[in-house]
Amino acid sequence: MKSIYIWGDQDRHLVSNAHPEVPRLVIYYQTTHDSDGLPISMLPLVTEQQIALTHLIVGAFHVHSNGTIHLNDFPPDAPLFATVWNETRVMQSAGIKVMGMVGGAAEGSFHKSTLDGDTATFENTYAPLHDAIATHNLDGIDLDVEEAMSQAGITRLVRRLRADFGPDFTITQAPVAHALMGTGRRNLSGFDYAALERDAGADIAFYNTQFYNGFGDMRSGRHYDRVVDAGWHPRRVVVGQLTSPAHGTGFVPHAQLAATIRALRERYGEIGGVMGWEYFNGEPGGLRRPWRWAQTMTAILRPDAVPVLRMAKGTAEALNQAWVVSAIAGAGLGGIDDLSRLAPNVNYMSMVNS
Template sequence: MKFSLLHVVSLLATLSMARPVDDVVARITEDLPRLVVYFQTTHDKSGNPISMLPLITEKNISLTHLIVCSFHINLNSVVHLNDYPPSDARFDTLWNETRVLRNNSSVKVMGMIGGAAPGSFNTQTLDGNATSFAQYYGQLRDVISTYGLQGMDLDVEQSMSQAGITRLIKQLYADFGPDFIITLAPVATALEQNGGNLSGFDYGALEAAVGDEIAFYNGQFYNGFGSMANTAAFDAVVANGWAPEKILAGQPTSSADGSGFIPYSTLNATIIKLRSEYGEIGGIMGWEYFNSQPGGLAEPWEWAQYMTAILRPNSSVALTITKETAYGLEAAWRSSVSAAGGDGMAGETLKSTPMVDYMAMLVTMKLFNKQLLAAALISISAATSAQPENLSITSAASPSTQVPLFITKIWSTTETTVSYPGWFGPTIFSMITTRTVTTIDPVVTSYPATFTEEVISSVTWEYRYYYSDGSSLTSISSGVYTKTPTITLAGPTATAIAVAGR
């Protein structure tokens, strides 16, 4: 299901006449209003990893925080991420993608500990005596450091002591410093006067004691603990003394993720009224990513597009990755599939391709020269010297036009030409990846430096076509093409070279 963002923005704009868009944009500070998404379901039913990167690469999304969840402390065991240790190979895609977000965008990548599963905060683990706390907090600290998490969300849904939660927050702050983001996820009624509370401790007292060390609260305004169908629940929280910019309006992203899911037009109207009343609120939090409506399992990022239209019109997050990073993400995807038992079993060669096109995320890709004619004959020539600058593509219709080509690896060879006849329009370009008849997977980033001299009878090229509107890339077709030239390796000193293509 695909929705036009112009339609979405137009719909929301008609509902927001009470507050001019430019007035809203002018008041956006460094990260206000925040857009936070929880990422718990990491694989689909077939065992394929679910990519978080469309939250950045799709248009009109201004995500500020992504929270990986749920971490659990287990008595007499190790920390688990959902049902497995976070080091399990099934999470290779998860951790490679969070590293991309952390290093190549403004999105903050956090973790969440707790949730509905009991055990993390009881008197034998993080709410225990000094010895127990040191043991289990040490596990949590190591997970944060190992995976480069920039913050931790404490979702305490079992009774915990006031002293215990205060100690945990102080220790996190002491170990990771003021730039580390500490948040909590109370049900909204826990922030009201005499409201229902799953955590046991008093949030008002906690804020008074260590509020300077807490960045914000992901209030759960759903499941019977509050609603955003109108302003009443949020107003009750503010009336109890809470700063509105520190409270996020937490929402289920799908009717399947909890009761209290409300139409976006209703949510938008509520947010407009709150911002008109308070100047700004903390933002919106969504639980959880994988099946978010309206796109559902196929396009879950659409929820974030709707929320961006509500909170930060015309705003997006930039993502910059290299060709090498894209290859690494493809390799991690295969590893995650293998470990999870999807599309093949561990130890087998996986034939599946990632469900997200990592190569299309390369922002430095260049288009073919617009003068190239359709049905041009594209020739890839490797000179004997095998230097990158001696590799080029020429069009038979326009031989003088040099066009950039993306090649992962090519062997040093005797002079050889491999020709591929393709159909290239004015704004379509191709990525071609060498795949030799050897068993080396094309996503491998290095090859052995020496080989026995031999003659290869065929070479298979994997290609992908992309269409660009000038700002983004859309994959339109892909396939393989096999040519049977005679290619002779240079001998025992043959080495692989990488061609930048840009």
């Protein structure tokens, strides 16, 4: 099935106030629909005031041994994701790099039966990933390897992505902090990140490092210092944080995190930035205003780098259509019987300004 793009490239309206990427502000967008099956809009990340996001990572893609791929539980081209793929184009028009995430807690994408397999197996399972990246015009890919993968396998994957998508394509990794602290530390990925950095570091833009769930914390800069002491450049290490205590252990209150980040920037001149897992219920806004997490992080990191979105009326109308397509697909999942409720809960027309 072809992707549901209701508007085309001619509707893009690029911003002119470009800002430096570092320090980065990164957020993962995995929960695409609410408990009723209605789409969760990512656009407040560029329409609400004082947010200077640099990267949005859509996840999670899962590669299967039979040569298929899913975004969470459905094919990426499913009608359920019409809003996702139309909104990501708007995000890109605002200067945000939109990436995909492969892997995560669900194992299988980096197994010997998939992307860590022999040549034939690799080609069979890499092909749908390649096609998904190209079809959805992703600016990059985040490799979140949380299962044992060989050194040769991860190096092959990184080099292949670079060869296929060119020098401007962003490739990132998502290690736990302990994996960057040196030998003998806990590492979910199997391979040695320092060896990967030596072999293919030129092709890896930065590391979305998980400082939570017992693999590091940011109540102080102690664990970040250990990563730097192990040889990692501060600008390549993005501080991964939970956006809500609901996502695991190690949530750091924002005032405390701000103090830690400020001290690290004073010590190192600059750091790679901050990453949040994940968008839909970020504190302090929660389910109703999840973008407030990004507002808080912007105040800490990038207060003078807020982009401006330009949106035409035709784009807003197309987003309304896409929302309805996604909502109809998700309604059954959320148990909604009254289809009259499936009017957009996002006021796209209010965003029109060009």
